[in-house]
Amino acid sequence: MRLPGFDHFVPGTIREACDLLRDHKDKAKVTAGGTDLLVRMKQKLLTPAFLVNLKGIPEFEYISEDQGGGLRIGALTRLRIIEGSSLIKDKFSLLAQAAGRVATLQIRNVATVGGNLCLDSRCWYYNQSHFWRKSRPLCYKRGGDLCHVVKGGDRCYALCQADTAPVLMALGARVKVMSFEGERVIALKDFFTGEGRGVNVLQPHEILTEIQVPFLPSFSGGVYLKDSARDVIDFPILGVGVVLTLESGNGLCGEVKIVLGAVSSAPIEVGKAEKVLKGEKLTEGLIEEAARVASKEVRPFTQMGIPASYKRRMVEVFTKRALREAWRLARRS
Amino acid sequence: MKQLIELDVNGEVYELAVEPRRTLLEVLRENLGLTGAKEGCDMGECGTCTVLMEGRPVLSCLILAVESQGKEILTIEGLAKVGQLSALQQSFIDHGAIQCGFCTPGIILTAKAFLDENPHPGKEEVKRAIGGNLCRCTGYVKIIEAILAVAQE
Numbered sequence: 001m002r003l004p005g006f007d008h009f010v011p012g013t014i015r016e017a018c019d020l021l022r023d024h025k026d027k028a029k030v031t032a033g034g035t036d037l038l039v040r041m042k043q044k045l046l047t048p049a050f051l052v053n054l055k056g057i058p059e060f061e062y063i064s065e066d067q068g069g070g071l072r073i074g075a076l077t078r079l080r081i082i083e084g085s086s087l088i089k090d091k092f093s094l095l096a097q098a099a100g101r102v103a104t105l106q107i108r109n110v111a112t113v114g115g116n117l118c119l120d121s122r123c124w125y126y127n128q129s130h131f132w133r134k135s136r137p138l139c140y141k142r143g144g145d146l147c148h149v150v151k152g153g154d155r156c157y158a159l160c161q162a163d164t165a166p167v168l169m170a171l172g173a174r175v176k177v178m179s180f181e182g183e184r185v186i187a188l189k190d191f192f193t194g195e196g197r198g199v200n201v202l203q204p205h206e207i208l209t210e211i212q213v214p215f216l217p218s219f220s221g222g223v224y225l226k227d228s229a230r231d232v233i234d235f236p237i238l239g240v241g242v243v244l245t246l247e248s249g250n251g252l253c254g255e256v257k258i259v260l261g262a263v264s265s266a267p268i269e270v271g272k273a274e275k276v277l278k279g280e281k282l283t284e285g286l287i288e289e290a291a292r293v294a295s296k297e298v299r300p301f302t303q304m305g306i307p308a309s310y311k312r313r314m315v316e317v318f319t320k321r322a323l324r325e326a327w328r329l330a331r332r333s
Numbered sequence: 334m335k336q337l338i339e340l341d342v343n344g345e346v347y348e349l350a351v352e353p354r355r356t357l358l359e360v361l362r363e364n365l366g367l368t369g370a371k372e373g374c375d376m377g378e379c380g381t382c383t384v385l386m387e388g389r390p391v392l393s394c395l396i397l398a399v400e401s402q403g404k405e406i407l408t409i410e411g412l413a414k415v416g417q418l419s420a421l422q423q424s425f426i427d428h429g430a431i432q433c434g435f436c437t438p439g440i441i442l443t444a445k446a447f448l449d450e451n452p453h454p455g456k457e458e459v460k461r462a463i464g465g466n467l468c469r470c471t472g473y474v475k476i477i478e479a480i481l482a483v484a485q486e
Contacts (some may be wrong), residue, residue, distance in 0.1 A: 105462065
């Protein structure tokens with residue numbers, strides 16, 4: 001598959017990049033690692049006339065400590081760097097885990113954390129070559145009026161399969177977004193729309209530039225678990241990001257965040273499952289109960305070869321395992 | 334419109350005129366005649382297009398030629414010193430780790446980069462390291478043995 005033609009710009013600063021997007025509006029796309037965009041261009045899902053290559057702006061690759069008590073991560077930081085960073089492994093080991101579970105080593109050497117967060121939703125009927133797709137009527141994501149996955153469905157049900165998304169949401173991260181109009185900071189949970197078509201609130205002229213993650217209190221533990229067909233390469237069938245904090249003194253469960261990826265068009269925080277644990281004395285039985293509640297809280301569809309019943313069962317299994325591990329780490333910390 | 338670029342491949346600098354839409358894989362194979370890197374899936378899922386960029390394995394099918402300037406690129410052709418195969422290449426032959434050979438250039442380069450950073454890995458680490466390179470013929474056992482054999486030395 002050959003890429004379609006385009007004009008290629010390499011801005012030296014983010015300001016230049018923002019100006020280019022302002023000038024070319026929705027005819028331009030940014031590329032960071034390019035490992036997702038180029039595939040979709042080969043499949044002719046996207047044919048931007050202009051590519052704004054952010055690789056020429058190394059000032060957006062950094063992991064630095066923030067005075068306010070957290071980390072600031074440049075959006076262009078490569079996943080391989082996040083995976084291996086001793087600072088991230090120390091403060092947010094689940095983020096290093098999630099980054100390390102993305103695709104393959106070759107992709108992580110080039111792909112960026114910002115790109116992973118901005119990953120478009122995926123579906124077997126959408127992420128295919130032009131040749132494959134042309135024999136089927138257009139679905140919602142392609143601007144048509146039906147969904148191939150959910151017969152009679154009212155909207156696009158493509159899934160958010162970014163590995164770092166549930167983890168960063170569980171960590172309460174915020175993202176900084178820049179454009180020629182200025183900058184804004186958005187809580188990650190507000191960044192995702194929940195829609196299969198138009199997965200995040202980024203406008204075509206905006207660029208995600210930074211991820212801000214507040215430090216966790218003492219007695220916190222977090223983990224990312226991923227269910228996938230193979231240990232490498234594959235997108236998640238299910239991703240579970242759990243962050244758990246024990247109250248100092250009495251050891252009761254304080255704050256807990258359980259965020260599921262790849263069950264919906266956005267990462268889903270299972271609040272009802274969290275409520276089972278908050279303020280309670282943790283036991284194996286209570287964790288199993290929370291996992292059960294989580295599995296009932298989600299509404300998976302049968303898609304991408306995975307039956308909904310399997311996905312629901314795996315929500316229970318992986319939530320349970322993740323809570324156990326997060327609890328173990330919280331006690332040890 | 335074509336752009337004039339300079340690519341540093343296997344220690345030599347090539348001056349080329351290429352359109353932005355040409356991937357590094359296409360340019361290596363079609364402009365430079367370096368056909369060791371293969372077009373397997375062309376979408377980042379098989380690893381047969383793996384080359385080393387600044388010592389790191391990357392997928393040349395998902396990298397544009399125009400964004401590869403100023404970066405040292407190593408292909409399988411650059412591995413053997415004149416007339417002599419590298420230790421890894423010889424080990425692959427000795428251990429029967431090559432059948433059709435399609436995955437071989439990519440796997441050897443990935444393994445080389447891995448061993449450069451981890452000279453004495455365990456078997457599980459080797460398996461994880463080559464996870465991004467698919468092989469349809471061998472079942473990976475001989476490949477892992479061949480890599481471990483070089484690691485022991």
